[in-house]
Amino acid sequence: MTVSSAPGKVYLFGEHAVVYGEPAVPCAVERRATVSVDAREDDRVRVTAPDLSLDGFTVEYGGEGDDRPDVNVAQGLVEAGIAYVAAAVEQARDAADAPSAGFDVTVESDIPLGAGLGSSAAVVVAGIDAATRELGTPLDPEAVAERAYRAEYDVQDGHASRADTFCCAVGGAVRVEGDDCRRIDAPNLPFVVGFDGGAGDTGELVAGVRSLREEYGFAADTVGSIGDLVRRGEAVLAEADPTDDPPESVLAELGRLMNFDHGLLEALGVSSRSLDNMVWSAREAGAHGAKLTGAGGGGCVVALDRTEETETALRFTPECEDAFRAELARGGVRVEEE
Numbered sequence: 001m002t003v004s005s006a007p008g009k010v011y012l013f014g015e016h017a018v019v020y021g022e023p024a025v026p027c028a029v030e031r032r033a034t035v036s037v038d039a040r041e042d043d044r045v046r047v048t049a050p051d052l053s054l055d056g057f058t059v060e061y062g063g064e065g066d067d068r069p070d071v072n073v074a075q076g077l078v079e080a081g082i083a084y085v086a087a088a089v090e091q092a093r094d095a096a097d098a099p100s101a102g103f104d105v106t107v108e109s110d111i112p113l114g115a116g117l118g119s120s121a122a123v124v125v126a127g128i129d130a131a132t133r134e135l136g137t138p139l140d141p142e143a144v145a146e147r148a149y150r151a152e153y154d155v156q157d158g159h160a161s162r163a164d165t166f167c168c169a170v171g172g173a174v175r176v177e178g179d180d181c182r183r184i185d186a187p188n189l190p191f192v193v194g195f196d197g198g199a200g201d202t203g204e205l206v207a208g209v210r211s212l213r214e215e216y217g218f219a220a221d222t223v224g225s226i227g228d229l230v231r232r233g234e235a236v237l238a239e240a241d242p243t244d245d246p247p248e249s250v251l252a253e254l255g256r257l258m259n260f261d262h263g264l265l266e267a268l269g270v271s272s273r274s275l276d277n278m279v280w281s282a283r284e285a286g287a288h289g290a291k292l293t294g295a296g297g298g299g300c301v302v303a304l305d306r307t308e309e310t311e312t313a314l315r316f317t318p319e320c321e322d323a324f325r326a327e328l329a330r331g332g333v334r335v336e337e338e
């Protein structure tokens with residue numbers, strides 16, 4: 001058996017715009033998905049994913065000759081639930097040139113699903129790492145990232161950038177612009193996350209921004225403005241000492257840019273009332289800045305605050321189901337057991 005884990009991520013800035021070739025700066029955070037892979041004798045794949053749950057279903061059973069319950073959950077829903085795991089298995093088979101390798105796969109994760117913290121990328125990255133090791137063909141983190149990107153691209157019908165998968169694979173703060181992915185230096189950023197308990201559909205939200213951008217020149221300009229603020233943010237990060245806590249002036253400037261980014265994402269239609277309310281709670285509590293993170297539509301906001309004030313304020317915000325501090329994860333994918 002092989003067990004690998006990979007961190008989730010928050011976007012300091014640049015989500016959505018990164019899909020159109022603008023730069024983005026995601027940062028890995030200490031919440032992980034852990035995938036265990038056991039090679040099988042046959043070519044079947046068995047997936048156990050206790051975090052995936054259904055909201056409710058109807059079942060009809062009994063009667064003569066009735067050996068299968070009739071459940072009203074569409075097969076498509078189950079397939080969608082395991083789509084990322086299935087895509088990771090396909091990538092591992094391809095990398096190891098073992099098209100009919102079978103696996104027992106178990107996924108465990110403390111990253112909320114569909115909430116902007118990169119749960120899909122962490123599952124795919126950890127899954128590819130564990131499965132390729134299990135087949136005796138380990139890949140370096142960059143190669144895992146490349147394969148994980150292809151997996152997300154397939155599942156999201158071409159609506160994916162390399163940002164999430166590269167960040168989860170290599171860890172730390174990264175900069176992604178098109179095919180160009182690299183680690184960058186970053187000080188200890190005091191991230192606080194607020195989670196509304198909900199989720200957004202990444203593919204749908206990305207498609208929404210794409211059509212706005214095609215319809216309106218000013219929406220395309222908005223995407224370009226996100227790129228401009230990311231370039232500014234990178235320059236601010238580059239000034240800070242990466243081995244230390246950042247000075248107040250750096251946090252203040254990063255926070256101002258995060259606020260700006262949230263406003264532009266809101267204009268592009270990917271925020272929600274609960275995300276906006278959490279953003280305002282964080283700002284009123286004295287956070288340097290706050291914004292939604294990831295695809296949006298619902299899920300998480302990220303704020304910068306060294307004090308306890310933002311976390312406490314978020315806990316008292318009705319729309320907020322959970323609030324926590326998220327340390328920058330300096331390490332990316334790693335093998336836990338081999």
Ligand SMILES: Nc1ncnc2c1ncn2[C@@H]1O[C@H](COP(=O)(O)OP(=O)(O)OP(=O)(O)O)[C@@H](O)[C@H]1O
Pocket residue numbers: 033049050051052080081082083084085107108109112113114115116117118119120121123164200201202293294295296
């Ligand atoms: N613990 C898990 N077990 C199995 N599958 C998971 C798990 N966590 C995430 N996934 C897969 O990832 C999907 C969620 O991915 P999605 O891209 O929509 O959201 P996200 O990655 O959490 O957020 P974002 O992409 O905005 O950062 C789930 O529907 C499921 O298919």
Ligand SMILES: C[C@@](O)(CCO)CC(=O)[O-]
Pocket residue numbers: 014015016017018019116118159160161162163164202206293294295
């Ligand atoms: C919305 C998006 O930019 C980030 C999702 O975490 C999509 C992507 O980059 O693939």
Ligand SMILES: [Mg+2]
Pocket residue numbers: 118119120121164202
């Ligand atoms: Mg995702």
